[in-house]
Amino acid sequence: MPTNHNLDKWFLQYDTRAVQGRKNSLFGGSAKKPLKQGTALANLCAAARKHPEVMVKIPKRHSQNSKGMKGIRNHLDYVSRNGKVELENQNGDKLNGKKEVKKQLDFWRNAFGIDEETKHREALNIVLSMPAGTPPQAVLNAAREFAAEQFKGHQYAFGLHHESDNPNEPPHPHVHLCVLMRDDLGQRINPRKNDLFEWRVRFAEKLRDEGIQCAATRRQHRGKTPKAHNGTVLAIDRRLNEQHKKQPEQYRPHSHITAAKLHTLGNAVKTGQRPVNLYxxxxxxxxxxxxxxxxxxxxxxxxxxxxxxxxxxxxxxxxxxxAGYDTRMQQQYDKLHTILMQNQHQQQQSPKNLSIPQQNDEIGR
Missing domain, CATH: 1.10.287 (Helix Hairpins)
Incomplete structure (x- = not known):
């Protein structure tokens, strides 16, 4: 059989530093410690067994707002819930309360010369998450080990959000990790798409060390065509929908992105032309x-x-x-088309019982 090294190299799609490790720390930005050998086979087998996929993302809203100390401060206030949630830094120091968070921020500002407002992002905000039911302490431990390996030489702080600590938090445990873009030598990180996948693989490795069954694979590995819902868009849609119910004249029911998709889907249904999967x-x-x-x-x-x-x-x-090749738009079109056909059949049987299908909140997302 192929060596674990070759299989891991194929799995990650390129000869990453995660496979070989970094020999020269002057370039910074990636983990020096390689992933465990056999990580490809471990994740593929886990995916076959339907173990939950780990999630690692860089929220655009939070990351784009991390320009200068003002943005970093606002984000750490959010992660710490204004001092109510304990944070931890790269040295293992616990930050409890607004004073200790402020002390950490002051150190970053002075040590790295970060202005209050800058043109460039000075921190990278990452969310590491698992589905509801996953032990939150295991997620926190895995996130700690992940950050220590992936961002060695960087300053960072992280905190756990979960309903076990606050009933207002979501049921799925997730860790917010705020990493300074520049390492101790002044080199900036610039993560790409493949880097994010490597991060998922490393986070899954740390979760398995905690006894959590999980997988980190690409959609292609599992034959999945539709992309996952955009969490930011879903959150905006939910907020707008609630506001629209209360003040319909002031708030629209959907985001611009969802409205555009609904418009495209509506035209397809009217013309009877099924959307095409361009890829x-x-x-x-x-x-x-x-x-x-x-x-x-x-x-x-x-x-x-x-x-x-x-x-x-x-x-x-x-x-x-x-697996098929249908996109989410095609699946939604088929669903609406089926409803229309059923209504036409009902109309033929009883014209008075005709009902027009409504596009619910999920369609087009």
């Missing part, structure tokens, strides 16, 4: 190549006596075979 051909090529690799890997694992892992990879290959 279907590319997805088919990717899936075909992935399926071939899975089948080869399953045979190699079986020959090596790793029958459980071979079965998992075969199961993942079958998921690709069974």
């Amino acid at each position: 279907k051909d590319k997805s088919q090529v990717t899936r075909t190549a992935l399926l071939k690799r899975y089948k080869t890997l399953a045979r190699q694992l079986y020959a090596a006596g790793m029958k459980t892992e071979a079965k998992d990879i075969s199961k993942l290959a079958q998921q690709l075979v069974d």
Whole structure:
């Protein structure tokens, strides 16, 4: 079978520093410690077993507001809930209350010469999350170890949000991590898409060290075509919807993004033209190549006596075979089209009972 190194390298899509580690710390910005060997197989098998996918994201709203000390201060006030939630820094120091948070902020301002307002982001705000039911302490521990490896040489602070500490918090445990863009040598981090995936893989590794079953894979690995809902857009839609119910003349029911999608979907339903997946051909090529690799890997694992892992990879290959290529817009169109056909049938049977399908809040998101 292929070596763990080669499989890990393929899984991460490029020869990342997560596989080899960084030899020269002068360039900063990425972990010096490589991921554990076999991380690819561990995550693929976990995905086949339907273990929950870890989530690591950089919220645009918070990150764009982290320009200068003013933005960093506002974000740490948010994470600490104005001093009510305990924060922890890269040294393991606990920050309790607004005074200790302010002391940390003052140190950052003086040590790195960060002005009150700047043109460039001075901090990167990251959210590490798991589904409801995951032990919050395990998520916090994993986040601590993740940050220590991924951002060695950087100043940072983090805090846990979960309903166990405050009933107003969401049920899914998540950690807000605020990392200064410049490390101790003045080098700035500039994460790319592949870096975010590497972060997910590392966070999953730390969660498994805590005994949490989880996976970190790409949508393509699982044969998933529709992208996940944009959490920021969903939050805006929920807020606008509530405001619209109270003051319909002042607030619109949806965000501009959702309104545009609803408009496109409405036109498609009116004309009877099903939306097109512009990336279907590319997805088919990717899936075909992935399926071939899975089948080869399953045979190699079986020959090596790793029958459980071979079965998992075969199961993942079958998921690709069974998966379709429909986008979320196409799925929503099909749903509305079915309702229209049912209404037309009802009209033929009883014209008085005709009902017009309504586009609910979820359609178009």
